[in-house]
Amino acid sequence: MAEPTSRGGMRRRQLPQGLLLALGVVATGLVLLLTVGVTKPDQAVGPTVTTTALPPPAVAPKPAVAAPVDHPDSSDVAELDEWARRLAKPTGVPRALLAAYGRAEMWMRTERPGCHLSWSTLAAIGQVQAVGSGPLPVPDPLWHSFAGRASSDGKPPDPRDLDDAAFTAARALCAGGQDLLTGQGWSTAVLGYTQSTADAHDVLAAATTYATVAPA
Template sequence: MIAIGLILLLTIGITKPEQDTAATPAPATTAAAPPVEAVAPSPAVAAPEDRVRVSDLAALDAWARELAVATKLPATVLAAYGRAEMWLRGESAACHLSWATLAGIGQFEAAGSGPLPVPPGIWDRWAARATHDGKAPDNRNTDDAAYTVGRYLCSSGADLSTGRGWWEAVLSYTRSTADAQDILNATNTIAASSRAR
């Protein structure tokens, strides 16, 4: 009888008493998930077209100066965001990156002025010179930072004109649903002001 008891004990094992799961905090997750009904930002006035063999600098500067009044963003910063949209139309056409998303990130992450903050891992992999002048990219350069963030957002192949695509791309940058919601709100405000000019 004792032998049978020992065999059962060794075979079945000893079970621990159940723990109160309410008192144990859930482990933190590293990647946030998009909301169930993810919504993409409202469309903004598009940046000028990138024209082959014709300087687009004058058109970009005029566009940025015009939108600077409506959006209350510096024209130099708007030009950087617009240039990123222009280049990525050709490089990642299916991405549909809008300059307004970069502006929304800038409003939230960099208080609307100066270069977007680019996390080191993103910079190391996606850094590029926005002006294509052969110089090394500089993370303190507004154009290079905007272009790099744009390249990163488009790197997954997501369509940023869709709710799910936009949220997945922005969440991969922020890692926070609350931050992504703030960026969405800022993006929508900026897009609306661009259309109201």
């Protein structure tokens, strides 16, 4: 029987089925190869890490040895200086700084009697923020809002003055009306000052240590 011919008169030869199958396998392989080469592989998904934020302190430090009673009508400089002298060695805080912190506590008893600020909180903030022998660092926004002169000499508050810096920090801590004898009140006040939960915990630890110190 004669083989069919194409329209041009030439015979159309059919490829063997085996060869067609082989060509199909090769074509499929090429497609897969090209697809793998241009397709971005799925990125490995690692385990989900849950970061738990450090909660604010839940307790307040106990008050430290109280600063002397303020005498509005008489000088209490000598009494305050003696108090600071007796605490300087056991606390490791310079005497001049202790006097500034004590003065701030004394003044806040009149200005904000419900605040119950202890000098130990001021000293602890100073320790955590690495004051050394310098004035307590007061953030600019707080300084502009609460700056106060710790002496009645008519001069403007000076952030480089130990007493002014401590007094301003005390005013900032007590400005919100919190009772710093309570955990919530202390935590709110200190977090408002430090803006750091980690620092607040460090301040709590330092203030707690100061609260255990007895005058020499």
